Amino acid sequence: MIITKEKPLEEILGFLAPYTNVLVLGCDGCTQPPRGLKQAKIYAMLIEMAAELKQKVIKCKAATMAMQCDNYLCLTTLTSQLNGIDAILSIACGVGVQTLAEVFPHIPVYPGQNTVFVGSQERENGKLYERCKACGDCLLGETGGICPVTLCAKGLMNGPCGGCVNGKCEVPFEIRDEKGKVIKTVERDCAWYLIYERLKKLGRLDLFRKYRPPRNRAVSGSPRLLEVV
């Protein structure tokens, strides 16, 4: 799913300062943690209270929809809800924000979230891990279901490199604060070490020994377009 992180309220208030009637729009799609109706209601109340503390009046309406990234759904479900709305605060991922902006060019749309990555959730420890870079040329079939493009700091196609010590990568996870400053580092496994161990377990070390040429970066150059019809 797409992992997002709340923007600081201060920043959101900065966006919304010129407006009075704001629609806070959740998304019931793949955002994780879920940004549905409850989150929209919480944001709506937070924003109204924060505005009041600054002697401003912002009136928020909270709503949600199935998938903000679908322009047809946006058009059909939202059009009737936009009467008297000056601005939309989307708490979906960046795709949702852009789709809304495209569908409703006359209404300003602002992001309530920072979209961080495509990843998975580990509920027990409350951690979200990046898992896929959408490189467009999936090689998970050769690497035991572990992605070196995402998990190897260098994105090596043939690893491990000399930075792998006792199975750990020399580049740790970096936990950052809102301003992007590193506040903590967390040791992590070398992707290629993990791939080796997994392939060994599967009895497929032949895949590990195989040489992989540099990947085709032409398929991951942005912006991309797919034609499905």
Place this chain on the structure above:
Amino acid sequence: MLVEAALKIRGDYCSKCSVCSSACPFEAILADEKTGELVIDIEECRLCGLCFSACPASAIDVAYYNRDLLIGYVKKCMQDSGLDKLVLRCQSTLLEGEVRDKLEKHGINKFISLRVPCVGRIPPEFVLRMLVLGIRKIAIVLCKGENCRFEKGSNIGLLRFSLMKSLLKQLGVEEDALIIIRSLVRAHVDSNRCIGCGNCVYTCAYDAIQLGSPGVAQINEQVCWGCGACVAVCPALAISLDEFNHNSTPQTISHFAKLVREAKQKNGKPTLLVFYCQWANFPALSSSHNYLEGNTAFLEMPCSSALDPVYVLQAFYEGFDGVLVVACKKGECRFEEGNELAERRVATLKKLLAQLNLDDRLEICFTSPKYLGELENHIRIFTNKLESSM
């Protein structure tokens, strides 16, 4: 300040029969090896009241819901309403749906409602007292045995009232003067709202929820304990509990907010909303467990893990000066560590509220009704803190 135990054995009445000790599910009453005197270990006690109702010598005093209070309450309700039917139920049961149908089948439409923490604490002879008072029909609504919040309370209650029923039969009292029903509050999913995120599946401590296809949560009602932890984590407001739902809760908060605002205008004191776990605070006998005391409004939750962030926000939004969450003491949760879940949730909420500088307006405390005045102390300290910061 010292707090007083809510349960006491009166040595001068006690005949040392040990019935209380054998009835106690928590081994909190033990006989002194030398003297045979029965002693309560208040640390172990959960205040279910099973000892109180078991004692043949009326030697045990419980501060809440004692005989005189219960009888007095029913008497007053009879005078005020003119009703002569009584529904006596445990606070984790519900009265809707099937139960309501059963009651109506027995002609119990309008009734006096008596809701107590556990029906097991009601001595069976209470039924006789009620019949003497002029009550014509009594319905006892008990939890399902395996879900009893006090382990044995529901089953002991069932046994006692079944015996009482056969006694009444022998005395020639009408068959349906005493009826016994079992029910339990449960969580329900509104499948139209569910977004299939799986939060509830992970949170449920009883493995009662599955994500069916196509991605809609399904609750196995046979396994659900009705704690409400799933309600609080649902991002789509799709889950609710029978009596604690998304229709009534926001309305109650708005209603109380209006009342405390008026009270604050008069006395200038800070206003407080207390979300309390129904096992951490036993309010005085009244028809509603959501109540107001001066500037403080009390809102009942089935467990502190049901604390929904959206309602904490709503409380501040509606103008409450502070929010206090009341959870059971560590190790005393009636469910699976619901109080610790609540503690983590409060910590997360504080971070959110810090952006408005409201983080010190939210607090959590861990209390037990077995210590008299404990919650009042917490409320007083918190109110003073709020007052000095305003």
